[in-house]
Amino acid sequence: LRLEALLHHALERDEFILYYQPQINVNSGNIQGVEALLRWQHPELGLVSPASFIKLAEQTGLIIPIGEWVLKTACTQNKVWQSSGIPPLRVSVNLSALQFQQPNLPGTVAKILHETDLEPNLLELEIAAVTLMQNIEYSQQILQQLNTLGVHISIDDFASGFSSLEHLKKFPFHTLKIDQSFVHDLKNDPKDLAIISALVSLGRGFNLRVVAEGVETQQQIDLLRSLECEQMQGFWFSRPLAAEDASKWLPID
Numbered sequence: 140l141r142l143e144a145l146l147h148h149a150l151e152r153d154e155f156i157l158y159y160q161p162q163i164n165v166n167s168g169n170i171q172g173v174e175a176l177l178r179w180q181h182p183e184l185g186l187v188s189p190a191s192f193i194k195l196a197e198q199t200g201l202i203i204p205i206g207e208w209v210l211k212t213a214c215t216q217n218k219v220w221q222s223s224g225i226p227p228l229r230v231s232v233n234l235s236a237l238q239f240q241q242p243n244l245p246g247t248v249a250k251i252l253h254e255t256d257l258e259p260n261l262l263e264l265e266i267a268a269v270t271l272m273q274n275i276e277y278s279q280q281i282l283q284q285l286n287t288l289g290v291h292i293s294i295d296d297f298a299s300g301f302s303s304l305e306h307l308k309k310f311p312f313h314t315l316k317i318d319q320s321f322v323h324d325l326k327n328d329p330k331d332l333a334i335i336s337a338l339v340s341l342g343r344g345f346n347l348r349v350v351a352e353g354v355e356t357q358q359q360i361d362l363l364r365s366l367e368c369e370q371m372q373g374f375w376f377s378r379p380l381a382a383e384d385a386s387k388w389l390p391i392d
């Protein structure tokens with residue numbers, strides 16, 4: 140209950156901050172994009188992970204204004220990076236189920252793109268596969284509207300939970316993120332290798348960008364490369380960092 144009261148004031152007290160984690164193409168060494176990850180910097184609680192408050196924010200509906208703040212802040216930051224002369228970089232923003240279920244989501248995204256003057260294709264929206272599978276027709280309709288705006292769509296945590304291939308082909312999207320549980324377990328085991336290999340091949344057939352998440356070791360990198368998975372994200376490359384620190388690994392003149 141106390142957490143809820145504090146969360147109610149977090150936006151007006153400017154206690155949220157976005158961290159950014161790079162997505163690397165290991166063949167070229169280039170940063171393909173960055174994922175924005177929300178943090179709550181509370182004076183007493185310290186740095187709170189969204190794992191501890193996203194559910195509460197969903198239950199109270201606070202995720203809607205918080206989510207708008209996240210979108211606006213990520214787009215504004217990317218505009219700043221773009222203006223500093225770095226090559227085009229896509230920023231990925233996570234959407235919660237409740238945000239995705241708002242029929243005015245495309246309108247909100249369009250408004251924020253307009254206000255921040257960010258090129259639409261430099262914004263990617265990450266939606267968990269399980270969220271998309273809840274109501275196929277609705278998801279199809281909203282994704283089409285978002286696609287029309289020119290933003291990219293990423294399916295997050297793919298292959299965990301219920302991710303139907305039957306429905307996948309109906310959705311317009313650009314990126315598939317292999318759930319970190321598969322990467323975490325990845326060893327020289329034919330079964331682990333077969334799953335990732337199948338996902339990479341699926342991505343190629345669908346003409347998608349495939350990103351392996353949660354990469355923490357050189358062995359995982361070597362195995363992923365052997366499976367021709369070239370885009371990776373994880374602590375091995377960088378932990379999520381505040382914008383000032385993240386700017387250090389961006390090729391800014």
Ligand code: G
Pocket residue numbers: 175176177188189190193209232233234235
């Ligand atoms: O950032 P962290 O490593 O703690 O993320 C924990 C969980 O919170 C992940 O499932 C992540 O997708 C989610 N998350 C992080 N940032 C945001 C955000 O801005 N909005 C939503 N809805 N979820 C987020």
Ligand code: G
Pocket residue numbers: 160176233295296319352353354355372373374375379
């Ligand atoms: O649900 P989503 O995939 O958006 O969650 C991303 C979460 O994964 C964030 O909480 C982020 O901090 C975390 N994360 C990023 N890289 C790694 C990693 O290499 N290992 C682990 N365990 N978590 C990671």
Ligand code: MN
Pocket residue numbers: 174233265295
């Ligand atoms: Mn994500």
Ligand code: NA
Pocket residue numbers: 295296297316317318319352
């Ligand atoms: Na994920």
